Amino acid sequence: MNTPxxxxxxxxxxxxxxxxFLADSGGTLLNALRDxxxxxxxxxxxxxxxxxxxxxxVEDRVTCACLIFAPEAEGATIVTIEGLAEADHLHPLQETxxxxxxxxxxxxxxxxxxxxxxxLDKNPDPTETEIRYALAGNLCRCTGYDKIIRAVQxxxxxxxxxx
Amino acid sequence: xxxxEDPTTPGYKWVGTRPIxxxxxxxxxxxxxxxxxxxxxxxxxAAVLRSRHAHARILSIDTAAAxxxxxxxxxxxxxxxxxxxxxxxxxxxxxxxxxxxxxxLFEGHPxxxxxxxxxxxxxxxxxxxxxxxxQLPHVLTxxxxxxxxxxxxxxxxxxxxxxxxxxxxxxxxxRAFFERGDLDEGxxxxxxxxxxxxxxxxxxxxxxxxxxxxxxxxxxGRANLWVSSQGHFDMRTMTAKVLGMSASKIxxxxxxxGGGFGGKTTIYLEPLAVLLSRKANRPVRVVMDRDEVFMxxxxxxGSSMKIKMGIKNDGTITACDLWMAFEAGxxxxxxxxxxxMTALACYDVDNFRIEGFDVVVNKPKVAAYRAPGAPISAFAxxxxxxxxxxAIDMDPIELRLANAAKEGVQAPYGPVxxxxxxxxxxxxxxxxDHYRSPVPEGQGRGLASGFWFNIGxxxxxxxxxxxxxxxxxxxxSPDIGGSRSSMALFAAEEFGIDVERVQPHIADTDTIGDTDxxxxxxxxxxxxxxVVEACRKIVTDLCRRxxxxxxxxxxxxxxxxxxxxxxxxxxxxxxxxxxxxxxxxTGGPISATHAENVxxxxxxxxxxxxxxxxxxxxxxxxxVRYTTAQDAxxxxxxxxxxxxxxxGVVQGIGWALNEEYIHRADGTLDNPSFLDYRIPxxxxxxxxxxxVVEVPNPNHPYGVRGxxxxxxxxxxxxxxxxxxxxxDCRMEHLPMSPVALLEAINERNAD
Numbered sequence: 001m002n003t004p005x006x007x008x009x010x011x012x013x014x015x016x017x018x019x020x021f022l023a024d025s026g027g028t029l030l031n032a033l034r035d036x037x038x039x040x041x042x043x044x045x046x047x048x049x050x051x052x053x054x055x056x057x058v059e060d061r062v063t064c065a066c067l068i069f070a071p072e073a074e075g076a077t078i079v080t081i082e083g084l085a086e087a088d089h090l091h092p093l094q095e096t097x098x099x100x101x102x103x104x105x106x107x108x109x110x111x112x113x114x115x116x117x118x119x120l121d122k123n124p125d126p127t128e129t130e131i132r133y134a135l136a137g138n139l140c141r142c143t144g145y146d147k148i149i150r151a152v153q154x155x156x157x158x159x160x161x162x163x
Numbered sequence: 164x165x166x167x168e169d170p171t172t173p174g175y176k177w178v179g180t181r182p183i184x185x186x187x188x189x190x191x192x193x194x195x196x197x198x199x200x201x202x203x204x205x206x207x208x209a210a211v212l213r214s215r216h217a218h219a220r221i222l223s224i225d226t227a228a229a230x231x232x233x234x235x236x237x238x239x240x241x242x243x244x245x246x247x248x249x250x251x252x253x254x255x256x257x258x259x260x261x262x263x264x265x266x267x268l269f270e271g272h273p274x275x276x277x278x279x280x281x282x283x284x285x286x287x288x289x290x291x292x293x294x295x296x297x298q299l300p301h302v303l304t305x306x307x308x309x310x311x312x313x314x315x316x317x318x319x320x321x322x323x324x325x326x327x328x329x330x331x332x333x334x335x336x337x338r339a340f341f342e343r344g345d346l347d348e349g350x351x352x353x354x355x356x357x358x359x360x361x362x363x364x365x366x367x368x369x370x371x372x373x374x375x376x377x378x379x380x381x382x383x384g385r386a387n388l389w390v391s392s393q394g395h396f397d398m399r400t401m402t403a404k405v406l407g408m409s410a411s412k413i414x415x416x417x418x419x420x421g422g423g424f425g426g427k428t429t430i431y432l433e434p435l436a437v438l439l440s441r442k443a444n445r446p447v448r449v450v451m452d453r454d455e456v457f458m459x460x461x462x463x464x465g466s467s468m469k470i471k472m473g474i475k476n477d478g479t480i481t482a483c484d485l486w487m488a489f490e491a492g493x494x495x496x497x498x499x500x501x502x503x504m505t506a507l508a509c510y511d512v513d514n515f516r517i518e519g520f521d522v523v524v525n526k527p528k529v530a531a532y533r534a535p536g537a538p539i540s541a542f543a544x545x546x547x548x549x550x551x552x553x554a555i556d557m558d559p560i561e562l563r564l565a566n567a568a569k570e571g572v573q574a575p576y577g578p579v580x581x582x583x584x585x586x587x588x589x590x591x592x593x594x595x596d597h598y599r600s601p602v603p604e605g606q607g608r609g610l611a612s613g614f615w616f617n618i619g620x621x622x623x624x625x626x627x628x629x630x631x632x633x634x635x636x637x638x639x640s641p642d643i644g645g646s647r648s649s650m651a652l653f654a655a656e657e658f659g660i661d662v663e664r665v666q667p668h669i670a671d672t673d674t675i676g677d678t679d680x681x682x683x684x685x686x687x688x689x690x691x692x693x694v695v696e697a698c699r700k701i702v703t704d705l706c707r708r709x710x711x712x713x714x715x716x717x718x719x720x721x722x723x724x725x726x727x728x729x730x731x732x733x734x735x736x737x738x739x740x741x742x743x744x745x746x747x748x749t750g751g752p753i754s755a756t757h758a759e760n761v762x763x764x765x766x767x768x769x770x771x772x773x774x775x776x777x778x779x780x781x782x783x784x785x786x787v788r789y790t791t792a793q794d795a796x797x798x799x800x801x802x803x804x805x806x807x808x809x810x811g812v813v814q815g816i817g818w819a820l821n822e823e824y825i826h827r828a829d830g831t832l833d834n835p836s837f838l839d840y841r842i843p844x845x846x847x848x849x850x851x852x853x854x855v856v857e858v859p860n861p862n863h864p865y866g867v868r869g870x871x872x873x874x875x876x877x878x879x880x881x882x883x884x885x886x887x888x889x890x891d892c893r894m895e896h897l898p899m900s901p902v903a904l905l906e907a908i909n910e911r912n913a914d
Contacts, residue, residue, distance in 0.1 A: 026283070040200040041193015043421070045371040046453040050837035053371055081193035094191040098183045101802035104644035104810065106190030107197055107372040107421025129846075136846040139837060141369045141422050142644060143806055144813030145845040 012073045014039070015083025023070035030054045030065035032073070033080060041081040041110045045139065052138030055111035056080045062118035064137075081110035084117065092155040092162075093117060102151035104142035112138050116152045124160055128153065176724075177655040178865055181802045182662045184648040186419075198375030198391025198418045199450045206377070207236050209439055209449035210285035211432075212275040212292050213459060214267035217525040217830025218301035218314065221265060221294060224275060229291040234284035237442035238292070239435065240275045241265075245407035256494040258405040260528050261434050267296070268316055268493035269527050270831045271458030278439040278447045301525035301830040305467050305488040308334040308522045316493060316523045336495030339503040339519040341575055349482025349514030353473025355554040360469050361543045363879075363897040364823035365462035365490060368532050369814070369842045372421020373456045378436035379446040384412055386437045391418045393427045393641055394680030399672050402433040413437070416671040417641045420681075424814070425531030426461045428680045457835035461530020462824055464489035464497045468543045474551045478565035482514040483507060487540060489521060492528035497521045498536030501616075504576035505876075506540035508614035509585055509768065510566040515575060525830055531682060533811060534615040534872035538818065538879060542897065545611035545880030550893065559610050559884070560593045563770075568614075584794030584858030584868075585768040588612070591792035591854045592770045598790075605776055606787055607889025612770045613876025617869035618683035619761035622690040623676035626654065626697040628753035632740025633664045636697075639678030640690040641669055644810075644871070645803035649687045650694050652799050653865070657698035659725035660739055676758050684869030687799055688860070689761035695864050700755035708749035709737050763862025767873040769793040771812065775885045782905030784820055784886060786847070791877075792854035796868030801855060804870050809851040811874025817843045818875075819882040823898050 010023040014037065021036050030047075033039040033056070045053035047066045054065040057079040084091045093113050096102070103109045112135060119126060119134040126134065131152050132145070140148060189195040226238045241264040247255035263272045275292050279285035300314040307313060315332055322329050323337035350356055377389040386408075392398045395415035403410040420427060432449045440447040451460070466489045473482040485506055489497035499519035506517055552559040567589065568574065570582045592598055592610065602608045625637040636650050647667040655662035679685065706720040709727030713720070713734050720727050726736035746753050774788040791808050798804040821841045825833040834840045859866025879897060887893045892907040 024283070031282075034200075035202065038202075039193070040196065040202075043197065043372070044199065044450075045373070045421075046837050048453065048836055048838065051371055051453075081191075085192055090188075090191065097191050098187040101181065101184070101645065101800075101806055103187070103190055104803070104806050105370070105372070105420060105422045106186075106195055107370075107419075109190050110193050113191060132845040132848070136844045139371055139842060139844065141371055141424070141814070141842060142810045144809035144811075144843075144851050145848055146809045146851045147802070147806060149845065149850070 008071055010071055010074050012075060013077045015079055025071055027070045028066050029068040029070045029073050032070040033065055039080050039082050043107050043110060052111045052115060053108050055114040055138060057114055057118060060118070060121065062115045081113060084113060091117065092158045093152065096151040096154040096158065100147050100151040100154060102143065102147040108138060108140045112140065112148055120156055120159060124156060124163070126156060175656055177652045177662050178799050179801060180652070181800060182648065184645050185651055185667050186642065186647050195419045197372055197421050201377045201389050201418065201448065203377065203379060203446040206446040206448055207278045207280055207443055208282040208285050209276055209278045209436065209447050210282065210289045211273050211435065211449070211455065212289040213455065214263065214270060214272040214274055215831065216267055216296055216298055217270050218299040219267050219296035220299060221263060221267060221274065222297055223295045225293040226275065228293070229277065229288040232284065232288040232291055234280035235288045236278045236280065236445060237439050238275060238277050239438050239442060243438055244405065254404045257401060257430065260494055261405060261430060269525050271455065271527060273435070276435045276439055278443045302334065303524055303526065303826050303830060304465065305490055305522045305524065308524045309488060316525065320495070320523065334523045336491060336521040336523055339500040341503055342516040343575065344514030346482050346484055346514050346516055350473045352475065352481045354476040355551060356471065356473040357547060357550055357554065358471040359547055359895060361546065361895045363466045363539050363542060365465040365526065366818050366822040367457060367462045367840065368424040368426035370422030370424060370426060373451040373453060374431050374460060375450040376432040376436040377446060377448045378440040380437055380441035386413045386440065388413050388415045388433060388437060389418055390415055390433060391420045391427065393420065393423045393643060393682050395641065396639060396672055396677050397428065397680050398430055398433050401430045402437060405430065405434045406437060414671055414673045417669050420641050420643050423643055424533045425535060425682060428531050428682050429461065431460055453837065454835040457840060458832050459527050461528060463532035463535060464491065464529050464539065466490065466539050468540070470543045470547050472547050472551060474555060476555050478555065478557050478562045480510060480512050480566050483512055485517045485540070485543065487519040489519065490524045490526060490529065491521050492526045493523060494528045495521055495523060497529055502536030502540040505537040505614050506544050507575045509568055509612050511568055511572045512566070517575065533814065533875040537613060537615055537876045538815065541611065541613050541876045542879040545877060546883050549609070549880070549884040549887070560589050563612060564589055580766065582858060582861055583766050583768065584856050585612070587856045587858050588768050588770040588792040588794055591856050592772050592790065595790055595854060597772055597788060597852065602774060606774050607885040607887065608772065608774050609881045609883065609885025609888060610770065610772050611877035611880035611884060612768065613873050615684065615767045615873035615876060617688065617764040617767050618685045619689045619764045620679040620683065620685050621760050622678050622693045623756065623758040624690065624693040624697045625675060625754065625756040626694065626701055628701060628739065628743050630743055630746070632738065632743040633666070634658065634660070636665060636667045636694055637670050637675055638690050638694065639670060639675040640686045641681045643681050644807060645800060646686045648803060649691055649799040653691050653694045654698050657695055657702065658739055659723070684767065684871040685764065688764055688863055688867045688869045691799065691867055692761050692863060693757045693759050696757035696759065697755045700757060701753060704753060704755065705739070705742050708742050711749050712737065712745065765796050765860030765862065765868035767794060767868050767870065769873045769877055771877040771881045773881045773885050775882065775889060777886060777889050777904065779908055782901035782908060784899065784904065786816060786849060788849055790852040790854065791874060792856055793870065793874060794856040794858050794868060795870045796860040796863065797857055797866035798855050799865065799867065804855055805853040807870045808853045808874045811872065812851050812878055813843050813848060815875045815878025816848070816882065819879040819897060819899055821898050821900055
């Protein structure tokens with residue numbers, strides 16, 4: 001295990017851009033995103049799918065990048081934290097996380113934002129319980145989750161008003 | 164769901180408001196660079212080979228085959244480090260902690276490290292290093308370690324603070340002892356006396372970002388070090404000591420830090436990275452995997468405690484006898500001293516004896532964890548006080564009020580308290596909607612309190628006014644939970660300018676003066692104070708410049724809402740921007756530095772109330788409602804004060820209900836992952852209601868006390884007290900996991 005592997009060319013779409021990269025056949029998509037493509041906003045907290053810090057969207061589904069081999073990204077449409085904001089404005093979740101102080105150290109924040117986006121894209125008016133279960137795969141050790149849940153509630157309301 | 168209550172901020176324009184944090188945008192867009200995010204040109208990656216044994220003698224390390232592996236640039240072992248013979252004992256222990264020498268003392272103890280062109284190559288080469296061990300018997304608990312004939316970890320460890328000093332080595336590193344009054348008299352005066360024993364398990368800080376370091380060593384004997392830590396000055400100094408370097412030869416640059424809670428106040432990877440970089444002649448990055456974090460970095464102590472307390476029917480606590488032994492891990496340094504000092508600090512008790520032992524065991528060396536030691540002794544004391552309240556049929560808040568520490572009371576560890584806010588936290592809970600609501604059917608309600616010292620310490624701030632009148636505030640305090648916001652708010656308040664015109668910055672060890680770690684709840688207090696003082700120097704300078712401009716005496720100039728004004732009103736006020744634009748003609752650039760060893764930290768108190776339900780078929784506890792009241796002194800950015808309070812509570816909930824290190828009989832850790840070491844997740848919890856109490860610290864310009872730590876002190880006892888009232892099961896061992904609670908329920912049913 002973890003011995004060097006052969007490399008293959010992978011073509012996919014990342015944050016709206018057609019992207020090609022050389023994938024280590026035994027390497028994770030997380031390592032490819034961070035070290036080869038330079039998307040270090042995707043964080044590694046555990047490498048075993050337990051913390052959610054590397055949450056990204058693959059075909060609109062929230063996914064741990066550490067649980068996918070890099071070659072599996074072939075043909076996929078991927079969104080990372082770097083693709084969440086537009087050039088001239090933030091996503092409502094980013095706004096409400098900032099306004100509501102929903103981050104302390106901020107290392108889990110990219111994963112929470114992507115998981116919360118996946119939730120609100122499917123369910124624009126979630127209950128508190130639905131939010132808590134949708135985010136149960138994302139660990140935060142700083143906040144006790146209170147302000148994160150409130151920020152997601154506020155973003156949902158803002159998105160419904162602007163829908 | 165009640166909303167959090169907002170403190171009021173009379174007289175201030177900025178302090179007490181909730182602006183967006185200056186580093187926020189980078190942290191919600193993925194731009195913020197944490198420890199593992201740095202990639203340097205020509206950089207190589209490292210892996211650490213760690214012991215699989217809890218206690219063993221290293222007979223040989225053969226790196227020959229590994230050196231021939233693809234991509235390998237350098238390998239280091241204990242032989243590459245300076246000898247520890249001439250080091251102070253603490254430094255020597257630190258040096259041996261980061262790289263084993265003749266023995267390994269815990270599973271995960273580093274024995275070698277490899278730098279290679281990829282992480283996979285480094286890991287493969289590490290596996291190819293052949294280490295021959297002679298396994299030794301190990302000890303995992305304080306009971307095992309203190310037993311007669313126990314295997315000894317350190318042949319030269321003589322118990323400190325015991326008279327006469329022992330003549331032979333043991334696993335007991337030191338003894339803490341505090342006493343007052345007459346215990347026999349105290350117990351004789353009691354109407355009720357209870358005796359209990361409690362145990363707690365090691366728990367990990369559980370920060371989401373694993374440890375990481377990048378080093379670039381040069382042929383001139385200097386090194387650049389990038390660290391994710393709570394204090395890059397300390398990282399630099401500790402690394403230099405371990406490597407036999409002068410501290411100033413290392414320039415440490417702080418990365419953003421992904422959580423620490425005390426656990427990132429010490430070194431693990433940093434000296435390895437510097438040494439590997441020197442040997443490889445390339446920059447080296449080394450990052451821990453999560454299992455390495457659990458195996459080899461600091462949990463806080465497991466413990467064993469015995470307590471006896473006496474009380475009168477009127478609620479007066481008459482005596483307390485507390486004995487504690489804390490696991491230090493493989494090297495001395497558990498927080499049993501702080502646990503001893505804090506144990507009774509909430510109360511005015513005439514007669515007590517507190518004895519604590521620091522005990523080495525074959526587990527990772529403990530590191531600081533949020534109010535180190537205090538949550539452990541508070542679990543015993545606050546559980547006991549709840550039982551005493553039931554024994555004399557007294558309301559637990561009234562009992563605490565009857566004994567509460569207040570201004571003029573001598574703390575158990577010596578000093579006399581100045582103005583403190585413990586009583587106010589009790590009253591805040593007593594008057595809360597939560598406490599005044601009846602306990603819902605089928606639930607239990609528990610209450611507990613806690614104390615933490617808070618500290619001041621060394622901080623430096625440089626404040627620069629740019630030519631456009633905007634301000635940079637430079638400090639050396641890593642921002643672990645929003646402290647940049649507080650620094651900006653202080654400067655905005657002092658200058659009378661919009662907070663968005665202030666840009667805080669955290670500088671490297673060559674750029675700002677020596678600053679202590681972000682720990683001890685000290686940054687808003689101490690670094691905040693030096694920011695305020697530097698701003699005040701500049702305001703004085705600005706008034707001088709205005710006086711020069713107006714050709715008047717400085718006494719005729721006052722600073723009002725961001726402007727210099729002539730007291731006579733005859734001159735047009737000069738704004739900060741006006742004065743900055745004209746700085747070249749009034750004395751040059753506008754800049755001031757203030758450095759101080761800040762004293763006068765204000766003690767922090769917290770009182771917490773929890774309602775919970777227990778599923779009697781599974782033993783599962785559900786937290787239904789939680790309210791925490793804490794004296795902040797002054798909340799500078801209330802959202803981040805609430806965040807500290809909520810975060811501390813939830814770490815405490817995890818400690819109470821789930822978290823523990825589970826060791827196999829062979830001394831290896833059975834649960835080094837977030838799957839098996841289960842920290843609380845969003846679906847486990849309700850909202851955490853906060854009541855920010857503000858009893859100003861008289862020794863701080865804005866009344867700040869410090870808020871980071873005390874919130875984790877009460878939860879374990881509060882939850883144990885609530886479980887007792889819900890189930891009639893008194894839990895004396897942490898965690899109160901479903902398995903443990905189900906066992907207690909079954910025992911209760913059998914009785």
